[in-house]
Amino acid sequence: MDIMDTLRAKARQKHRAILFPEAKEFGILAAARRALDEGIARPVLVGRADKVLSAARSYGVSLDGIDIIEPDINMCGQLASCLEPSGLAKFADMYITDPLYYGALMVHSGMADALVAGLKADTADVVMASKLIIGLREGIHTPSSFFLMEVPGFNGPEGNLIAFADCGVCEEPDENELADIAISTSDSVRALLGWEPRVAMLSYSTKGSAESSSVEKVANALENVQKLRPDILVDGELQLDAAIVPEVAKKKVKKASPVAGRANVLVFPDLDSGNICYKAVQRFAGANAYGPVLQGFAKTVSDLSRGSSVDDILGVITIAGAMDKE
C-alpha cells in the first residue's frame, strides 16, 4: 500500500466536505465528480448554480449528488466581521460576490471542512483570502507549506517518506517565521500522517560549526520553537546529512539529540534552499513530491497548481480529506 492509498483510505473514513470556489473549471468539476464517486470527499461547489451547471453540461460532467452553494448577500455581515481586522470590512459587499472569499467564509463558518483552490487563482490570492477570512491557527503568524516526499531508496524513520518545508510560500522567513514553519509542519505531519514529528532546522552549519547571520537566524528559530512548543522534538542548526544519517549525526552532534540522524521533518532556512532541494530530490532521485500542502490556517486550505490535471487535483483533495480536524 503506497502513501496515497493510505491517505485515500483515511479520507474515505473521514468523508470531509471539501469546498471548491473555482467551480466552472473542467478540472475541478471532473475531480469533484471522482471524489464523490470514489467516496474520498463530499465536494461542495461555490458559484451561481445556472453557470456551474451549464459549465458541467458543456464538459459532460454530471453534478448529481454534488452540492452547489451560491454566494448569499445576506452573509455580508459575517464577512465584514472577518474583514474587520484588515480594515476591509466596509468593502464586504464587494468581496461577498467573489467565490474565493465566499468559499473561505463558508469554511470559516463550518459549512465545509476544507478549501481547495488555485487552478485559476494565484497561490498568493488563495493564501491572502484564507488568511483574511479563515484566519491563522492560534500562535501562528505566518502561512507556509510543506511537501511530503516519497524518496525511492531512502530509509528513514518513516520508511521512504519525509516532509520538507517551506518549499512554496514563505520567501525569506525571519527567525520568528521560521519557527512558525517548524511548528506548522510538525502539526501538519501529525494531523495528516500520525507521525511523531522530529524536526531538523537545516543550515550549512551543524551546532555552531560555522558562524554567520543565516546560521544565527536558524539557531534563534530553534530557540523560539523550543520556547513556544516544548512538546515538539526539534534540533538545529543541522546540516542535512547530520539530520538524516545516523552515522554522520554521531560524528557531528556531540550532545544527545532526539532528532539528529533521524529527522522526519526538514525545515529549510529559506524558500530558495527549500524549493531547490525538493526539485533536486524529485528530479535526481525520482522522488514523488506531494504538495505544496498549505498550513498554518485555522482550517484546512489546499492550493492547486494552475497546470494541475484531474489526477493532481484528486491527490490534493485526498490530502485535504485525510487531515485530522484542526
Place this chain on the structure above:
Amino acid sequence: MLDYDKPVSETVYEAVCDTLGVEAESLSDDTKLVDDLGAESVNYVHIGKSIEKTYDITVPFMQLRRRKTIGAIIEYINELREE
C-alpha cells in the same frame, strides 16, 4: 459594479483612496504605494479586487504587488485588459 468603460486610472485612483484613506489630490502616477503611502499586502488585495470587479478580469496578486507606483499599476491593468 461592472463598468467596462470606466477609465482604468479612475478605478485605480479610487481603489487607492478607498483602501488607504487618502485624497486623490495628494496622489500622482509617480506615488509609490509602499514607500509613500505605507501600503501593505491587504491594500494591494483591495486594489486588485476593485479592478477585477470593475472589468471582470483576473488580477494576479503577486504580479500586482510588484508594481510599485500608481502609474505602474495603471499600465499593468491596461496591458491585462488588452490580452
